[in-house]
Amino acid sequence: MSEPTKFKRKQKLKRTARNVWVNIVLIFITLLWTIPTLGIFVTSFRRSEDIFSSGWWSILPHRDWVKTEELTLSEDIDVDGTFIIEDIEGDFESFREGIVSEDGTQYRWYGNKRTLRVDKFEREWVGFGANLTLSNYRDVLASGKIQFTDGNGRTITRDGSNFYDAVLNSLAVAIPSTVIPILIAAFAAYAFAWMDFPGRKPLFVIVVALLVVPLQIALIPILQDYTSLDLNGSFLGMWLAHTGFGLPLAVYLLFNYISTLPRDIFESAFLDGATPFNIFARLVIPLSVPALASFAIFQFLWVWNDYLIALIFLGDKNRVVTSALAAMVGEKGQDWHLLTSGAFLSMILPLVVFFSLQRFFVRGLMAGSIKG
Numbered sequence: 001m002s003e004p005t006k007f008k009r010k011q012k013l014k015r016t017a018r019n020v021w022v023n024i025v026l027i028f029i030t031l032l033w034t035i036p037t038l039g040i041f042v043t044s045f046r047r048s049e050d051i052f053s054s055g056w057w058s059i060l061p062h063r064d065w066v067k068t069e070e071l072t073l074s075e076d077i078d079v080d081g082t083f084i085i086e087d088i089e090g091d092f093e094s095f096r097e098g099i100v101s102e103d104g105t106q107y108r109w110y111g112n113k114r115t116l117r118v119d120k121f122e123r124e125w126v127g128f129g130a131n132l133t134l135s136n137y138r139d140v141l142a143s144g145k146i147q148f149t150d151g152n153g154r155t156i157t158r159d160g161s162n163f164y165d166a167v168l169n170s171l172a173v174a175i176p177s178t179v180i181p182i183l184i185a186a187f188a189a190y191a192f193a194w195m196d197f198p199g200r201k202p203l204f205v206i207v208v209a210l211l212v213v214p215l216q217i218a219l220i221p222i223l224q225d226y227t228s229l230d231l232n233g234s235f236l237g238m239w240l241a242h243t244g245f246g247l248p249l250a251v252y253l254l255f256n257y258i259s260t261l262p263r264d265i266f267e268s269a270f271l272d273g274a275t276p277f278n279i280f281a282r283l284v285i286p287l288s289v290p291a292l293a294s295f296a297i298f299q300f301l302w303v304w305n306d307y308l309i310a311l312i313f314l315g316d317k318n319r320v321v322t323s324a325l326a327a328m329v330g331e332k333g334q335d336w337h338l339l340t341s342g343a344f345l346s347m348i349l350p351l352v353v354f355f356s357l358q359r360f361f362v363r364g365l366m367a368g369s370i371k372g
Contacts, residue, residue: 044340045132048148048156051336059132065098065106065121073116085118111154136341140328148337161338163345166324171349172235173310173320174303177242178296184243185250186258186292190280192251193259194266204255210248218245219312226313233317241309246299257291258284293360301350321346 042056058064077083082091088107090099095109095118106121139146142160149155191197192204222241223232231237261284269279285292307322314320319327328335328342 040340041344042132043336044136044344045134046136046337047131047133048335048337050131058126062126063123064126065108066124066126067119068105068122069120070110071107071118071120073118075116077116079113079116136337137345140338140341140345148335156335158335161324161328161342162319163321163324163342166319166321167345167349169318170304170321172318173238173242173314174300176235176239177246177303178299180239181243181246181250181299182292182296185247185254185295186285186288187280188247188251189254189258190284192255193261195276204251207248207251211252215245215309219309223312232313233315235318237313238309241313242299242303242306245309246302250295250299253295254288254291257288261287290360293357297354297357300353304346304350 039056042059043051046056046059054064071085073085079092082089085095085107086101088099088101090107092109092113095107098106098108098121100106104123106123108119108121109115110117110119135148139148140161141164143162143165144160145157146160147155147157188207192200192207226232226237231240265283266279269283274282305322307326310320310323314323316323325339325342325346328339
């Protein structure tokens, strides 16, 4: 084998080894990043009493204590002192932590002192026999009274989070707040890119300058105007606010894409007698789908996950998903099975939107950055 061939082969092996290591590192980072989300996802399907007794990883095959029998104690037993259960002596605290007998059986008190119940456990291999349930999601979506058993064996009754109405309210806010700025921004970007009118450049500079203005400084003046116009707590007020705050970025992104479209197609359409509106509707919009989809993802996710604007302009009158989650943290902060279920309900729709439009995402982000 000649020296140049050996050198090329050596370089190819080095590139292959480097790519393998890069892929291994990327896979490791991805798995590391995904583990917390996986834990919350699994927790959202577990019962409250299981969450307090074991971690989410216990659904995987492992060696663990398996309950084999339940012992109901006599009401005459002195739970504040030392007592004997099947020749095992101990007090409430020691049985609560679990006492292991000489034959390997564990005796563990269930619940509080009033339950008078002790469970017997044997150490065995446990497979994928996880006790998962959809009742957590049902309870989160429900609006009436819900009941569940907590880690101490008590039956808890609480008000449902009425997440179903919160999801509908979020949809009522997010969909128009995504469509309206896209329509306005597409017209504006087309005009700034291809139409000649007085003040075009100064107006575009003003629009770009608005990108750096934080929305927090506009909340109080807008709130005062909304109060005088009776728009507080209305969906119309939310649509107008999100449209105004989202327009500068929308115009900037769409301008970068639309301005790079080939000039020849506009000139040909104009020579064929097409009006500016026909060019916009039949050429610009179909050719700008990647940029439109990219901004739609940004705007929808931003509006769906928004809490500040919803809290100020909508309040509790028409509670959205983020407001409902914040209320759950305050009202049901110890109910992990409900919180994790609510969190995943709030994530489902944004994930569907992102994965359905992700093929346009990179093209939209690269809009205008490369001339070709």
